[in-house]
Structures are given as structure tokens and as C-alpha cells.
Amino acid sequence: MYAIILLICTACGGGNAPTPPPQGGPEKSPPEITLLGDSNVELRYGEEYQDAGATASDTEDGNITDQIVTAGLPIPSTTPGDYIVQYQVSDSDGAETSAKRTVIVRENYPPVLSLNGGASLEVIQSSVFKDPGATASDPEDGDLSARVEVSGNVDVEKLGEYQLQYRVDDSAGEQAVETRVVTVVAKPSPYAHIPITNDKEGFTTLLPSSNSRLIYVSMTRGDDSYDGLSPESPVKTISRGKKLLRDGSPDWMLLKVGDSWPEGLGRWTKSGRSDREPMVVTAYGEGNQRPRLESGTRDGLRVSGGGGTPKTINNLVISGLHFYANGRDPESSNFSEVTNSRGINWFRGTSFLLIEDNYFKGYKEGIQIDDLDDLNISGVVIRKNVIVDSFATDAHSQGMYVAKTEGVLIEENIFDHNGWHGSFPGAQPTKFNHSIYIQGNNLNVEIRENIISRSSSHGMQLRPGGIISENFLIRNPISIFLGRSDVDQFDGSVTGNIVLNGNDIGPGDMRRGWGIDFGRDINATIENNIVAHVYSDSGSRFAIKEWASATYKNNVVYKWGEGTSDPKSYPxxxxxxxxxxxxxxxxxxxxxxxxxxxxxxxxxxxxxxxxxxxxxxxxxxxxx
Known part of the structure; x- marks a missing residue:
């Protein structure tokens, strides 16, 4: 039938035969994949990854989501890096489509722990301490404050330092730790405004007794009509303050820091109760300038016979004051004449006297202690003072002079430019003027840890023997002399001192360059001293005197005369x-x-x- 119809159509002029369809049938499209969620995902360290998945469809096959094959899962979220999740699907005709998602696992960030309040706190003894705590947060876990753990405790009944440790862990095991130091301190002292009552390393600390009378003196704020019993009602003058002190009592006279008076302490006649409850003259207030006593051409403080002065003045502390002989200082606008005044001039007996942290400038002697009346001077401690620019024109001059005492300690003072003046007529350096001159009639004197420079002649003369230790001496014509006693004590030691740059008193026969000198007959131990770099070219210079009676151990001599320039293995x-x-x-x-x-x-x-x-x-x- 087909052939007949085709023949008829052709014969009837029906045209060409139609083109047959392609061999494989009509063209089909591949499937499509649609990601659910973002194609790039950032994952916190340790966070479990839940993949959002994807859908797939095909024109011919319809919904083929269940045909998707996923690769790259699970994501190892405890290993930082970039990971790919692959999605692939095929339709019934074998056409394939794929898609991918990038998953980024971040590095883990440790938690951040922050203390509330300071890392160092103070709490007053016997008060209540409330820990201010800490807060914590984490980029991955958020607020971790509730998970902060605290170890350690604070005992508010005991003075001291205590540590509290704060710790927090995040979900990945990262840890943050902070430490707080809590110091339990004593209750504030009512005397905190008085420097000598506050602990300071190397300095003496004293407190008033329960019945001490504190007398406040201020040149800038005071009035002699006030009672002087508080910083708010100080008297004005030194003389008025002295009158308010009670002899034999542990009273204190307090001079305002930074103030100046046109007077010294003058004649002193009053004692404290005991060496544990002394009378004290010192400073009060804030600032770094000692109260200054401008004594003109007179002594800064004088204790001597006459005028009803007791034979002994005991249990006295002079601390933290500036004594200035402005009337005899040629550089001062108040200069009038060069007298023989001293900063402290002590001639009476005593059993306890502490002179500490004072400044003495421009006197004949900064300090003179001399038992002129044979009343027994003992228990004298002179420490951490600055004694400078002593000079005289018609007498010998020393930074310090001590005679006829028993038991004197001279330690940690600073002596500079004593016994001479650089330009004033008649005050040139001489061999009789020294920074420290201890006469031969003293007993049991110790000189230790002082800085001594630019003396007229000797840095120190310790004539009765005794102990000279750990001092630093520089640019003195004769640094140390030990011996020539007037009494029976002849033993002595010179140990651990450093002597540098020995120079001359003057030209000609005033040349020196002597380091450590001592008497021929003294039984001396000379040990662990350094003597170096002489400045003098004197032919008689020497570093350490050598006598058969002395014992020498471990001393260093370097560049001090001939035969001393070998550097050896010195660094x-x-x-x-x-x-x-x-x-x-x-x-x-x-x-x-x-x-x-x-x-x-x-x-x-x-x-x-x-x-x-x-x-x-x-x-x-x-x-x-």
C-alpha cells in the first residue's frame, strides 16, 4: 500500500520525498544540579559540618535528586584548610553533570581572658576583699565568662602578696590564663606624711611613741600664734618649735619639706626618753627638697657647755635636713665673712645620737664631734649624709672631725670637695685638711661604704685603728690612712675599698698620689682592695704602703706607678x-x-x- 501511494504521489507531481529523522532520535539536554545553600561555606574550628545538599532535575527524567552522588564528606573540622564537596548526577541517557561546594575550616582562635580591675590590687589588712573576677570570650564559642575558673586565695589577716589565677578553656581545648597579685597591706599610717616613718630601703625608719608630741613648723604657712600640733596649724619659726618640745620626752619637731628658714637649730639642750624613744628633728610633707636651714655665719646646731646646758644630751635624731652656711659661702648673695662655724658642733656627752640623711654645705666642718669636757660620747651613728664644700681661711678644715669618742659608725655618706675652696683667698688645699679626720684618741670607729672625692689632702684618717671597708674614693691626694693612735688600740683592717685617680694637694712638695697608707706599727689587714689609675706624677707616689706588720690579700694595683700596668686577664x-x-x-x-x-x-x-x-x-x- 505504501508503494502504491508513493507512486501515485510522485506521478501526480507531489514533490520530493520527506527527509527521514536522524538515526539516534531527537537531541536530549543533560541534567541540572542546584546547590542548596552557599557555594562557599566557612566553618569554625571543631564545628560539626552539616551539608545542605543539592537538587537535580532532567528534562526527560524529571526530578532525579535521589540519583545525586556526593563525595568529600565528612569534613574534618579539627584540621584547618579548604575542602571540596562534589555532587554528581547522570540521567537515563548517561548524560552527567557535577557541581561543587568549598568548605573552609578556620584556624582555632584561643579564648580572650580579661581581668576586671587591675592585675595588681591592694587590700587593707582585716578588711573585706571581693574578687572583681574576669570575663572571657572566644571567636568560636562566644561568651565564656561563666566558665572562668579561679584558683588561689587571699588571707586578709596576714600581710603579704597573694596570687589568684584565672583560667578558661574553649571547646577546642585552647586555654587562656591570667594572674592577679593581691597585696595585703597594713592600715594607712597616720604618719604617712612624715618621710622617716615610711620604710625606705637603706634608711632608718622611726615611728612616734604613743605619747609623742609632734610640733609642726612651716616658714610659708606657719604662725607662731598657732599651737603647732598639726600640719594645718604649724608654727613659723625654729625657735618657737624648740620651745614646744619637752625635755626627756619622745617629742618630734617637724620642718616642712621645701621651706627655708633664716636660722639654724641653734643651741640644743633637750634629750629624748631613750634610744628606742628618741627626740626627733626631721621633715614632713611632700616634695624632694629637704627643709633648708640657712644658718648664716653660725653653727647649724650647737651642743656645748654654758647657758644651763646639761652635761649630756641623749637620744636625739637629726634627719632629713639641709644645713647651709650661706653667710660664709662666697657664692651666696648673703655672704658676709668666713667664720669657723660648723654644721653640727657637738661638745657634750651623749649615749645615742643619730645623724642621717642631712646635707651640710659650706661650713668649716660639716660635722664635729668632740668630748671636750670628758663627759663620754658613745653610740654615735653618722650615715647617708651629704657633706660638701667645707673650707676655712685661718684654721684647719674637715668634712668631719671626731675626737674622744667610743663607738662611732660612719657609713654611706657622701663627702666631696672638703677642706678647701677653689678661689677664695687663703682657702687653698693644705695637708692638714681632710674629708674625714678621726683623731687617735677615739675607740671602736668604723668607716664603711662612703663615697669620698676631691679632698684637700686625705679622704680619711683613722688614726686609732679600726675598720675601713667597702668605701669608694676618687681624686684624693691621699685616699686612706690608718694608724698613729694615742691610745692602745692598734689593730685595723682596710678591706673591699676602691681607690681611683690619686692626685696632688698642689705642685712641688705638695704632690702626693698615695693610695692606702698606714702606720708602721699597726697590725693591719689589707684585703680585696682595688687601687688604680693614679693622676699624680709624684716620685713618692704609691698604691698600698708595705710594712712587715701588715697582712696583704687579693689586692689589685693597676697603673699606679712603675710595675703596675700589666692588664693581666682583667676584662x-x-x-x-x-x-x-x-x-x-x-x-x-x-x-x-x-x-x-x-x-x-x-x-x-x-x-x-x-x-x-x-x-x-x-x-x-x-x-x-
């Missing part, structure tokens, strides 16, 4: 005081070093210019 024997000053932040000059040393006080202490640090600098240079 750095050429060190200088100028180098030290530069290292400590000074100008790198001798004058700068001296200025910084002179500025030392309890109110303004610089540990870089302590004698311990200075000595160690030079000892390190010699490998000591």
Missing part, C-alpha cells in the same frame, strides 16, 4: 667614672657624676648612683 681595667656617668644617663663628665651623687636623699634616691652599683661597675672591670 676591662680602663673603665672611668665618666664612662659610668654616661651609662647611667648623665652627661659623661666628672662634674655630672658629682652632681648626681650630691643630689641623693631619702626624698629623691637614685639607685644608679648608689655606692653598691658604682663599686660593682669597677669590680667587673677587674673581674672581681
Amino acid at each position: 676591662d681595667p680602663e673603665r672611668t667614672i665618666e664612662e659610668y656617668d654616661a651609662l647611667m644617663g648623665g652627661e659623661g663628665t666628672f662634674d655630672s657624676f658629682i652632681d648626681n651623687v650630691r643630689a641623693q636623699s631619702r626624698l629623691d634616691w637614685n639607685p644608679d648612683y648608689s655606692i653598691e652599683k658604682i663599686k660593682q661597675f669597677f669590680r667587673n672591670g677587674f673581674g672581681s
Whole structure:
């Protein structure tokens, strides 16, 4: 039938035969995949990954989501990196389609722990301490404050430091730790405004007795009509303050920090109750300038016979004051004449006297202690004072002079430029003027840890024998002399001292350059001293005197005369005081070093210019 119809159509002019369909049938499209969710996913460290999946469809086959094959799962969320999740599907005709999702596992960030309040806290003894706690947060876990753990405790009944440790862990095991130091301190002292009552390393600390009378004196705020019993009602003058002190009582006279008076302490006649409850003259208030007593041409303080003065003045402390002989200082606008006044001039007996942290400038002697009347002077301690620029024109002059005493300690003082004046007529250096002169009629004297420079002649003379230890002496014609006693004590020791830059009193027969000298007959131990870098060219110079009666151990002598220039194995024997000053932040000059040393006080202490640090600098240079 087909053939007949085809023949008829052709014969009738029906045209060409139709083109047969393609061999494989009509063209089909591939399936499509649609991701559910984002194609790029960021995953927190340790967070479980839940894949959002995908859907698939095909024109011919319809919904073929269940035909999707997924690869790349599970995601290892504890290993940071980039991961691919692959989705693939095929339709019934074998056509394939794929899609992918990128999953980024972040690095884990540790938690952040923050203390509420400071890392260091103080709490007053016997009060209530409430821990201010801490907060914590984590980029992955959010707020972790509730999970902060605290270890340690604070005992508010016991003074001291306590540590509290705060710790928090995040879900990945990362940890943050912080520590707080809580210091339990004593209740604030009602005397905190008085520097000597506050602990300061290296300085004496004293407290008033329960029945001490405190007398406040202020030149700028005071009035002699006031009662003087509080900082708010101080008297004005030193003389008025003295009258309010009770002899034999542990009373204190307090001079305002930074104030100046046109008077010294004058004649002193009053004692304290005992060495444990002394009478005290010291400073009060804030600032770094000692109260200044401008004594003109007179003594800063005088204890001597006459005028009803008792034979002994006992149990007295003089601390934290500035004594200035402005009337005999040629550089002062108040200069009038060069008298023979002293900063402290003590001629009466005593059983306890402490002179500490005072500044003495421009006197004939900064301090003189002499038992002129044979009334027994003992228990004298002179420490941490600055004694400078003593001079005279018609008498011998010393930084300190001590005679006829028993038991004197001279420690940690600063002596500079004593016994001479650089320009005033008649005040030139002589061989009779020294920084420390201890007469031969004393007993049991110890001189230790002092800084002594630019003396007229001797840095120190300890004639009766005794102990000279751990001092630093620089630019003195004769640094140390031991011996020539007037009494029976002849033993002595010179140990651990550093002597530098021995110079001359003057030209010609005034040349010296003597380091450590001592008498022929004294039984002396000379040990662990450093004597180096002489300045004098004197033919008689020497570093350490040699006598058969002396014992010598472990001393270093370097560049002090012939035969002493071998550097051996010293690490750095050429060190200088100028180098030290530069290292400590000074100008790198001798004058700068001296200025910084002179500025030392309890109110303004610089540990870089302590004698311990200075000595160690030079000892390190010699490998000591």
C-alpha cells in the first residue's frame, strides 16, 4: 500500500520525498544540579559540618535528586584548610553533570581572658576583699565568662602578696590564663606624711611613741600664734618649735619639706626618753627638697657647755635636713665673712645620737664631734649624709672631725670637695685638711661604704685603728690612712675599698698620689682592695704602703706607678667614672657624676648612683 501511494504521489507531481529523522532520535539536554545553600561555606574550628545538599532535575527524567552522588564528606573540622564537596548526577541517557561546594575550616582562635580591675590590687589588712573576677570570650564559642575558673586565695589577716589565677578553656581545648597579685597591706599610717616613718630601703625608719608630741613648723604657712600640733596649724619659726618640745620626752619637731628658714637649730639642750624613744628633728610633707636651714655665719646646731646646758644630751635624731652656711659661702648673695662655724658642733656627752640623711654645705666642718669636757660620747651613728664644700681661711678644715669618742659608725655618706675652696683667698688645699679626720684618741670607729672625692689632702684618717671597708674614693691626694693612735688600740683592717685617680694637694712638695697608707706599727689587714689609675706624677707616689706588720690579700694595683700596668686577664681595667656617668644617663663628665651623687636623699634616691652599683661597675672591670 505504501508503494502504491508513493507512486501515485510522485506521478501526480507531489514533490520530493520527506527527509527521514536522524538515526539516534531527537537531541536530549543533560541534567541540572542546584546547590542548596552557599557555594562557599566557612566553618569554625571543631564545628560539626552539616551539608545542605543539592537538587537535580532532567528534562526527560524529571526530578532525579535521589540519583545525586556526593563525595568529600565528612569534613574534618579539627584540621584547618579548604575542602571540596562534589555532587554528581547522570540521567537515563548517561548524560552527567557535577557541581561543587568549598568548605573552609578556620584556624582555632584561643579564648580572650580579661581581668576586671587591675592585675595588681591592694587590700587593707582585716578588711573585706571581693574578687572583681574576669570575663572571657572566644571567636568560636562566644561568651565564656561563666566558665572562668579561679584558683588561689587571699588571707586578709596576714600581710603579704597573694596570687589568684584565672583560667578558661574553649571547646577546642585552647586555654587562656591570667594572674592577679593581691597585696595585703597594713592600715594607712597616720604618719604617712612624715618621710622617716615610711620604710625606705637603706634608711632608718622611726615611728612616734604613743605619747609623742609632734610640733609642726612651716616658714610659708606657719604662725607662731598657732599651737603647732598639726600640719594645718604649724608654727613659723625654729625657735618657737624648740620651745614646744619637752625635755626627756619622745617629742618630734617637724620642718616642712621645701621651706627655708633664716636660722639654724641653734643651741640644743633637750634629750629624748631613750634610744628606742628618741627626740626627733626631721621633715614632713611632700616634695624632694629637704627643709633648708640657712644658718648664716653660725653653727647649724650647737651642743656645748654654758647657758644651763646639761652635761649630756641623749637620744636625739637629726634627719632629713639641709644645713647651709650661706653667710660664709662666697657664692651666696648673703655672704658676709668666713667664720669657723660648723654644721653640727657637738661638745657634750651623749649615749645615742643619730645623724642621717642631712646635707651640710659650706661650713668649716660639716660635722664635729668632740668630748671636750670628758663627759663620754658613745653610740654615735653618722650615715647617708651629704657633706660638701667645707673650707676655712685661718684654721684647719674637715668634712668631719671626731675626737674622744667610743663607738662611732660612719657609713654611706657622701663627702666631696672638703677642706678647701677653689678661689677664695687663703682657702687653698693644705695637708692638714681632710674629708674625714678621726683623731687617735677615739675607740671602736668604723668607716664603711662612703663615697669620698676631691679632698684637700686625705679622704680619711683613722688614726686609732679600726675598720675601713667597702668605701669608694676618687681624686684624693691621699685616699686612706690608718694608724698613729694615742691610745692602745692598734689593730685595723682596710678591706673591699676602691681607690681611683690619686692626685696632688698642689705642685712641688705638695704632690702626693698615695693610695692606702698606714702606720708602721699597726697590725693591719689589707684585703680585696682595688687601687688604680693614679693622676699624680709624684716620685713618692704609691698604691698600698708595705710594712712587715701588715697582712696583704687579693689586692689589685693597676697603673699606679712603675710595675703596675700589666692588664693581666682583667676584662676591662680602663673603665672611668665618666664612662659610668654616661651609662647611667648623665652627661659623661666628672662634674655630672658629682652632681648626681650630691643630689641623693631619702626624698629623691637614685639607685644608679648608689655606692653598691658604682663599686660593682669597677669590680667587673677587674673581674672581681
